[in-house]
Amino acid sequence: MPELKVTHQKAECLYDSYERKGELTHQTHYCPGCGHGITMKLLAETIDELGIRDRVIMVSPVGCSVFLYYYFDTGNVQVAHGRAPAVATGLKRARPDSIVISYQGDGDLAAIGSAEILHAANRGELITCIFANNAIYGMTGGQMAPTTLLGKKTTTTPFGRDKIKDGYPLHISEVMSSLDAPVFVERVALGNTKQILAAKKAIRKAVESQVKGLGFSLVEVLSPCPTIWKQDPVEAQRFVREVMADIYPLGNKRDRTADAEPHPAPAPEPALSELPAILKLPKEPAPADAAPPNPREVDYRIKIAGFGGQGVLLLGQLLAEAGMDDGLAVSWLPSYGPEMRSGTSNCHVRLNNRPVDSPVVTRSNILIALNEPSLQKFVSLAEPGSLVLYNGDSIPAEFRREDLTMHALPFFELADEVGTAKAGNVVVLGALLEVTGLLPDETVDRAMARVVKGEKWLEIDRKALSRGKQAMAASLGKEAACHV
């Protein structure tokens, strides 16, 4: 027996025996003459040559190539129809050292997955896409693909593909090469040995560009499908060579591999001990965390309402922050929904010595109305005997209620006196503290120092707070004689 020399053997990154297939484990599931088998072999040889088998993650689509994991002895992820580029994005960004290769057919990539491939390419994801274009849906039995040639009869174009009704064949490689990000795009064919050798070169270059970290690469492979085309394998190859390649011009559409800069390596993950600082978590416990729970019986249900820009939300936040520091249970709920964009603003604040049940304040026991519409809207919901602060010189007669304690002060004019009308909300806070003694001054000051950004603003707000207290004290003196 003469010694046999093996000149071509199965690539190492393909399994010797296809155990995941379950039966007929020595052969693939592809039909005789199918282009997938050839493309798979070219890809497998490339992986072997580049020595990257351990790093490769194959992403298999839906369609005839759904079973790539039967064959590739690499990492394998099977995905939903058309979504391979999105899954590949998630894989590659999670594992930047891996080599992620997605393999898709024309229905998968050019129809249902057109958005995913366009955006993965446009982001310049560091992945390689192998696009098998056989101009037909094979797995589902021969329906029209976006790449089906005009006039071609399929099961869903029984009278032939009509350009008016069904549109034109989609040229994916040309679309890809119209984008800025891709570094390598080429259309190849499996029409004869020469074309197959050119295909191998392109596939290798595409994968290599990923290994070098250069950017997105795609190889479109014009691929025969003898079974569905109802041709024999030789005819089908001729069809690829002579008909398909005429509609889909072969050749390189983009090659920036020579001058593209490798993507920078991602920064290492910070230590877990750095997370609290990264997340801006508080370093110092609030005074209340150390002190026993506040023994006061407190149940403030506060509604604050006004125009957007009056600082309604911040006023509420200051109350909640200071309440928290005072050892109370607090909640703050902003106006939410369509109101958010209509120019009005309101929030609900609760301060309680027990856990807050509902953060929603329907019936307030403190209402702060910073404009007339707010007073009009909410005064009827104020609890009898409760407090109302109104921004103005006096309470409009039609909204006066004898069963409420109502104070009117021009908060924003007072704020103007200390430097800026923007501090009007803090003037309100001062007035509120003066009339209720709701929270200790030093607690409020501490909360303000934490929430207000910048020394300059803090200075103004401190002045605004005392201006509010002062004005309310003066007003109380006056109002003692004349209620409301």
Added chain:
Amino acid sequence: MPKQLIKGNDALVKGSVLAGCRAFYGYPITPANEIAEAAAYYIPLAGGTFLQAESEVAAINMVYGAASAGIRSMTASSGPGISLMSEGISYLAGAELPCVIVNVMRGGPGLGNIAPEQGDYFQAVKGGGHGCYHCLVLAPATAQEMCDLTRLAFDLADKYRNPVMILVDGYTGQMMEPVDFLSTEAHRRRLPEWAVAGTAETRHNMVTSLIIQADGLEAHVRKLEAKYIRAEQEETLWENYRTEDAELVFVGYGIVARILKSVVEMLRERGIRAGLLRPITLFPFPSAEFRRLIPQTELFYVVEMSTGQMVEDVRLAVEGARPVAFQGRCGGNVPTAEEIFEKVLRDFQPRAAKTAEEALTHA
């Protein structure tokens, strides 16, 4: 531990980073944007990936990729986006991939509106996508729970290799409350043994939801089923609020539960023994706790911001042993404690009053 006054949505993101989440893929939608925006800031600083995808369809598949590679990953959206993600969620469950999906519910169906609703309960709890699968579903009601249940969600997702959904209303996301972040330690996820990470050790691993043979797929679906049964035994969470002596038991989740606590107080001031059973896990549903409360309970009273979805699970749990009443608001209307209270006073007659009435009739 120091507390921070913080919005629920922000607490959720900080909680996710502490839980080891290092990938966030999302698409803008109101009212879930704050979550993506906070994730865009914090997750890259923590060494992770944030990416705004081209669609919710792509976003959930990016999560599928990150999860396959063994990274704790998350997305957040609202009803219309969750509908688009339903395909991917079915694949994640089928492929047994862990991840966390946040649904900040808005008004539906269709474009609906951006105001708070609870109309996505069925979608979240009963499946949403195709096939025999469930997400585990958690329903936070406080800012603290937005943090803590996010941590739990990642742990459960890993334990069961299953997507976990956090189902929340806009109020709970927008609300600020004090949160303690540091009582639990920050977590770094070790590479799970099944992950496909592009390394020699993980080369033989495979992620797929495709099982061609009927017997093989049946065995797989039974395996998923067994996980859900186990979860019901081991993971069910609820809060009892003043139910010890309650004869009227309210049921609500999320913001509604908070409002119902006010209603319980208002009714107790009137001498009516009311309490609240708040399911925290919506799937698995705390059915056993409902059954435990049957003997003492005259009426289960479900309130939802929908036309009635969870109420069906309450009826299934109670199995006709007690009446189950329902009131709901929808379209973005949040029921007030006062309106619930008024209606309950019409619907419910305490046992004592009834007995007195019966005695009178018999006399």
